[in-house]
Amino acid sequence: MATKQECSRLARQLSALGAVKKAFDRTLPSDSPPASITVLAILKQHGEMRLSRLTELLGVDPSVASRHVAHLAANGWTSRRPDPQDKRSRLLYIEPRGEQVLREASLRCTDALADSLTSWSDHDVRLLTELLARLDESLEGRRTHTASRTTRPPADQTTTR
Template sequence: MTTNDPADLTAEELLNAVGPAFGKLRRTSLLEVENPISAKDLSRTLVLNLVEQHTRDSEAEITVGAVAELLGVDPSVASRMVGDSIKAGYLTRAASQQDGRRTVLHLSPAGTELIARLRRHQRNAYDFITADWAERDRLEFARLMLKYVDSLDRLAERKATT
């Protein structure tokens, strides 16, 4: 890379810079813009987001095993993560309405509030980080990020068809 301005990069240099940029995003915590989120709560939100996403439909249920699979971690790791979120008051366990032998997870009111707080924090951080961008660029980046994440969600479908 010969410059710090992405507009000056060749297509090859730009595409090669994406991986390291994602790595930097992963290593850099969100700016403390409003009601900072603790590192512990940031890791808890991985679990809470999954529970929220997979139980939006009133008939849908999620188990610790499903959390492990979705996070790509060992079931014992997921169990510890879920246990920590339960102990912190963000999740509750309940008997499955579909199969009473299974235990499913639900967000508690505190868990719902933590997710809402994180989303406000993320929005404030995005606004702060991109404050000197043109509005068109801010919206285009947001649109493309959502498109990227949607493509991630469809990866399993694409792999099944190849």
């Protein structure tokens, strides 16, 4: 079991990842903000979805997700179509141009990493990748557990004082 001392050291190192992310963000074209690339990556990974599902996956307010989607649609990177399960709803999906933008962003980030990690072995990169994935899984379990504890009961089950 990890000690608090080692977790503290890890927390300090993880805070530095913000600077790493900003460096990668600067490699993106000016018309491809990081949030747009994130939305495109989610659509590529999970497939078409309703805006409510995208909002969940992003962990943002629906108005924020709507602004991101509006930017993507204005650039022709995403489109919407009626949901066959519920014609009142719309499904958001990535267009071929959006896939191209996502590929370009991925290549730029990969090139930036390759340039920065020239002294690293493939083994070290693989190990870091595996450990970061494991950390993400552990944190996802905690986020899911915390979300289930903080979910409010339905309106008909609330108590009044």
